Amino acid sequence: MTAEPHVIVHSDVAALAGATAQRLVDRLAAIQAERGEATVVLTGGSLGINTLKAVAAVGLPAGFDWSKVNVWWGDERFVAKDSPDRNERQAREALLDRLPLDPARVHPFGAAGEYADPDAAAVAYSAALRRAAADEGTSGPVPKLDVLLLGVGPDAHIASLFPEMAGIRTEDRSAVGETDAPKPPPERVSLTLPAINAADEVWLVVGGSDKAGAVGLALAGASPVQVPAAGARGRKRTVWLLDQDAASKLPETLLSPADDGDD
Numbered sequence: 001m002t003a004e005p006h007v008i009v010h011s012d013v014a015a016l017a018g019a020t021a022q023r024l025v026d027r028l029a030a031i032q033a034e035r036g037e038a039t040v041v042l043t044g045g046s047l048g049i050n051t052l053k054a055v056a057a058v059g060l061p062a063g064f065d066w067s068k069v070n071v072w073w074g075d076e077r078f079v080a081k082d083s084p085d086r087n088e089r090q091a092r093e094a095l096l097d098r099l100p101l102d103p104a105r106v107h108p109f110g111a112a113g114e115y116a117d118p119d120a121a122a123v124a125y126s127a128a129l130r131r132a133a134a135d136e137g138t139s140g141p142v143p144k145l146d147v148l149l150l151g152v153g154p155d156a157h158i159a160s161l162f163p164e165m166a167g168i169r170t171e172d173r174s175a176v177g178e179t180d181a182p183k184p185p186p187e188r189v190s191l192t193l194p195a196i197n198a199a200d201e202v203w204l205v206v207g208g209s210d211k212a213g214a215v216g217l218a219l220a221g222a223s224p225v226q227v228p229a230a231g232a233r234g235r236k237r238t239v240w241l242l243d244q245d246a247a248s249k250l251p252e253t254l255l256s257p258a259d260d261g262d263d
């Protein structure tokens with residue numbers, strides 16, 4: 001398996017969310033069985049949250065222990081902690097609040113009111129990532145990130161890295177603040193592309209015909225500055241999990257239809 005993108009197409013968004021949920025639990029369980037814990041980086045957005053809702057309905061493999069799962073986020077909207085716009089709040093309501101997670105292993109971005117501005121929250125998140133790496137005995141900028149989930153916007157943004165903006169060009173830190181995002185809310189915090197690409201596995205989960213152009217450009221090898229999704233690569237595996245609408249502009253040669261249990 002290489003980090004060359006592998007594309008799997010499901011029939012529609014419901015099948016995509018359900019299959020991604022099952023794939024995620026299976027993968028985290030396999031990693032946990034191997035090294036005692038597993039780390040997931042969550043995304044917000046429509047499919048990110050629908051996938052978490054679908055996880056609630058997935059059967060858990062024997063021995064799987066949610067309290068040994070580390071949770072980080074790929075990005076956050078810089079709004080009040082209790083705002084319904086917050087990716088953290090949506091994830092908690094969709095799934096996390098129902099799981100026996102260890103609170104010490106759950107790492108939300110800081111919120112407006114806790115930090116003066118998005119960049120201050122980003123500096124704190126970079127520091128938290130570095131501390132977690134140090135706790136694992138490495139001197140790197142991020143801990144081991146097993147599976148990192150991403151949504152993709154119609155403009156090809158990933159996390160809160162938008163085309164042509166400073167965040168997508170930032171390489172010297174793990175998280176960055178954004179104050180003028182084209183998608184509301186304008187103030188956001190995001191992992192940078194180097195931090196995203198430090199994950200072992202990057203899964204881009206995308207549904208809908210409004211995303212087909214972005215998916216087509218990303219998989220045709222566009223420049224990440226113009227098409228941020230083009231730059232997302234896992235160290236070991238990069239998987240594009242699509243519905244048929246999102247895949248409609250891809251050449252046949254790239255597609256692996258899912259049998260909804262596929263790989």
Ligand SMILES: O=C1O[C@H](COP(=O)(O)O)[C@@H](O)[C@H](O)[C@H]1O
Binds near residue numbers: 043045
């Ligand atoms: O605002 C955001 O948007 C993207 C994509 O969301 P979608 O609803 O178009 O799928 C998401 O990946 C990101 O986490 C979120 O903050």
